[in-house]
Amino acid sequence: RKEVEQDPGPFNVPEGATVAFNCTYSNSASQSFFWYRQDCRKEPKLLMSVYSSGNEDGRFTAQLNRASQYISLLIRDSKLSDSATYLCVVKGGGGNKLTFGTGTQLKVEL
């Protein structure tokens, strides 16, 4: 079983749509959780950290369920510029290294 699992997609959605990505992780000792965004052939960029209480940043909302070892990202009012690969990332369980999911590809279309 992979340490961090994501649906690879692609998710093709029209502009303005709401889209949700899910992620599960296997290490119950994981301590910190993030969503990164990666554009084609570019470096990953931090989108947001994820907290148990849930957190929101503009059109983006992230949730963490520690009991189910489940992380989600909701994007409202999708823009063309949201097209990218979204990486679910987990840290902890004994070190500083980040463990990445393989990413979910989003394509926002006119």
Added chain:
Amino acid sequence: NAGVMQNPRHLVRRRGQEARLRCSPMKGHSHVYWYRQLPEEGLKFMVYLQKENIIDESGMPKERFSAEFPKEGPSILRIQQVVRGDSAAYFCASSQQGGPDFETQYFGPGTRLLVL
């Protein structure tokens, strides 16, 4: 405030040659991490270093790969006797020692290694 810098951005080597990848962390960051992204795969952790110390090298291949972060100068990821399977994007990230942002790793633009 310059971000994480990596060079070269692209590197072409023939099988058996050596590859040296350099990473300068963000100003004020003392922790450096190297990750590898093989074609069509996710990023995989390789090594975590602080100045003059390797903290975690659990993701490093046992042979041909080494990393250092000297007291002065950039961090270096060195691959000896490269093989075609080493072709990948190598990303460096850095983070702070402490402070409110210590959890966040910031990534450089990567070095794309192609082994012919």
